[in-house]
Amino acid sequence: MSGWMSFVVKLRMLIAFPWERVRKGSVFTMKLRGQISDQLKSRFSSGLSLPQICENFIKAAYDPRISGIYLHIEPLSCGWGKVEEIRRHILDFKKSGKFIVAYAPACGEKEYYLGSACDELYAPPSAYFSLYGLTVQASFLGGVFEKVGIEPQVQRIGKYKSAGDQLTRKTMSEENCEMLTALLDNIYGNWLDKISSAKGKKREDTENFINEGVYQVEKLKEEGWITNINYDDEVISILKERLGQPKDKNLPMVDYSHENVYSSSNPSLRGKGLNPFKIRNKVFRRNLNQIKPKEPLTIRGG
DSSP, X not given: OHHHHHHHHHHHXXXXXXXXXXXXXXXXXXXXXXXXXXXXOOTTSSSOOHHHHHHHHHHHHHOTTEEXXXXXXXXXXSOHHXXXXXXXXXXXXXXXXXXXXXXXXXXXXXXXXXXXXXXXXXXXXXXEEOOOOOOOXXXXXXXXXXXXXXXXXXXXXXXXXXXXXXXXXXXXXXXXXXXXXXXXXXXXXXXXXXXXXXXXXXXXHHHHHHHHOOOOHHHHHHTXXXXXXXXXXXXXXXXXXXXXXXXTSOOOXXXXXXXXXXXXXXXXXXXXXXXXXXXXXXXXXXXXXXXXXXXXXXXXXX
């Protein structure tokens, strides 16, 4: 299937209109920040949705005109499930043999989790890193309802079913605290394992570094947590040198908002062969009907 998709991409790039074409050797740029929705966004909406981000990685991997990706990572406010999916697509893109370089002016656990999966991670001298571990917050309205004379009626089945606790309790129950702690430990353990593997370090060394709580950019570079300290324009100069571009000329770059390149409205990229999400969905549905577990299903850590 990958060979067929690559052939279709090259064919449609060949017959594309001149105004739809991209210079060979271009660098694809994409910015990840804020909320990342599950639904596709229109060309007039700001930001990207998860399907658009994943689709961009796939098409950039198969597009022979794209030499690599320059990824801007800014503070994210999405869940860990979406972050994990984006990281998986970064790793899949690297299998194409093309480079992917990340730039992070501000970095928390989620941002660094994505940046560590890239070939190189740059940060400016003013970069702010806040790798303090994971936290969870919960609000309870039991005291508010008590003051206004309202008594919520909640039927509870099982001590770990905490959906109604927000309405009936004033504090977190021990069972809910136990469940959230286990969830955070699982996510944090997976974070440590993936970061350690990506940076070639032991898990104990990664955990000790996080616990130190000292995140000067210079120290991050000295201990190999980031590639180098450079401003955005300096990273672009590095990419120009890598691609053999003259210093006095601009680096050919393609932005994700370019409606004639990777948007769904581009006729040069439409077709069944270029919709891996439909293909994967069909395969998943077909295989799902064949699954007959011989033992109860369990949730594995990591």
